[in-house]
Amino acid sequence: MTAASTPVPSPFGHHEVLSQAPVAIPADQRPEIGAISILPVNSIQPRYAEVVAEAGGDVAPLSTATRAVIHTSYRDVDTLINALEQYPEIGWVQLPYAGIDAFAERLRPHAERGVLFTSGKGAYAQPVAEHALMLTLALQRQLPVRLRATSWGTSSGLSLFGANIVIVGAGGIARELIRLLEPFGVSVTVVRRSLGAVAGADHTVQFGEMDAVLPDADVVVLAAAATPETCGMIGTEQLRLMREDAVLVNIGRGPLVDTDALVAALEAGEIYGAGLDVTNPEPLPDGHPLWSNDRCIITPHTADTPEMVLPLILRRVHDNVRAYVDHGRFVGIADPLIGY
Numbered sequence: 001m002t003a004a005s006t007p008v009p010s011p012f013g014h015h016e017v018l019s020q021a022p023v024a025i026p027a028d029q030r031p032e033i034g035a036i037s038i039l040p041v042n043s044i045q046p047r048y049a050e051v052v053a054e055a056g057g058d059v060a061p062l063s064t065a066t067r068a069v070i071h072t073s074y075r076d077v078d079t080l081i082n083a084l085e086q087y088p089e090i091g092w093v094q095l096p097y098a099g100i101d102a103f104a105e106r107l108r109p110h111a112e113r114g115v116l117f118t119s120g121k122g123a124y125a126q127p128v129a130e131h132a133l134m135l136t137l138a139l140q141r142q143l144p145v146r147l148r149a150t151s152w153g154t155s156s157g158l159s160l161f162g163a164n165i166v167i168v169g170a171g172g173i174a175r176e177l178i179r180l181l182e183p184f185g186v187s188v189t190v191v192r193r194s195l196g197a198v199a200g201a202d203h204t205v206q207f208g209e210m211d212a213v214l215p216d217a218d219v220v221v222l223a224a225a226a227t228p229e230t231c232g233m234i235g236t237e238q239l240r241l242m243r244e245d246a247v248l249v250n251i252g253r254g255p256l257v258d259t260d261a262l263v264a265a266l267e268a269g270e271i272y273g274a275g276l277d278v279t280n281p282e283p284l285p286d287g288h289p290l291w292s293n294d295r296c297i298i299t300p301h302t303a304d305t306p307e308m309v310l311p312l313i314l315r316r317v318h319d320n321v322r323a324y325v326d327h328g329r330f331v332g333i334a335d336p337l338i339g340y
Helices: 045-054 077-086 104-112 125-140 143-148 172-184 207-216 236-241 259-267 306-326
Strands: 035-039 066-071 092-094 116-118 164-168 187-192 203-206 219-222 247-250 273-276 296-298
Touching: 035 045, 035 077, 045 306, 066 077, 066 306, 077 104, 092 306, 125 143, 125 172, 125 219, 125 247, 125 273, 125 296, 143 296, 164 172, 164 207, 172 187, 187 207, 203 207, 207 236, 236 259, 259 273
Parallel strands: 035 066, 066 092, 092 116, 164 187, 164 219, 187 203, 219 247, 247 273, 273 296
Antiparallel strands: none
């Protein structure tokens, strides 16, 4: 089995969308090859172990022989941190999701001492971009109102064709969403942290220029990582800059949006609607005003379901184990020092 093969075919036909090419690690910085431990110990561990072994890795329980860790849980951060502290010989860690905000701060000391971290960057781009498109269309066609209606109502709604789209973030989700939007003849502006054009986008600006492009947006899609720089980047001021017929979609991370400011903007009719697959706090408490707002759609962080995710992350694990044991190129390198 080669690094390009798929150990578990996706039942939905998904494949990864990369914004960064696989990276060759310099010989003097490559992690030492040795036993690979899968953490935490749970019911899914055997499936990961099977894929690691298929890729040529030596699977073993955590011990002084461990040189790499495949971590499978987004919520159980302590197990990983304890392993890194107890076994400083660990040189490579594969993280389970594209976002590393749950791990980043506690991983920084280990990144500083040279541990290589890879994530699921780009692995889940297709299902998440699909979800973003669904939320956009549903909001423009007023499905929150229609699904609650008990009478015929009036004829209203918006069209996506020819719209101005602002996408915040330049990773795989943004790139896949640009591809999905092509049939609608839209104009796309990407807002990103660094300089550089994004394939398919009509314009690319940096975070500091975001406020300048919001007033012309029909749709604003948040697909950025949660970092200190992006936390609360959509607040009262930004929502007031948006048009009354604009919609906001967040499939990135909940903290990108000031929730209280969003509630106020929706209640005041300052924007047309909001579609949220992520919230702050998460889960959103029962009885929160966003649940009953006719301008809002909330999905419970299901842009990529477990059935969609597992084959994609197993593919990433397989490819990176091959890179680890064969001195190849790693996919989805993450940097806890910058948060993604």
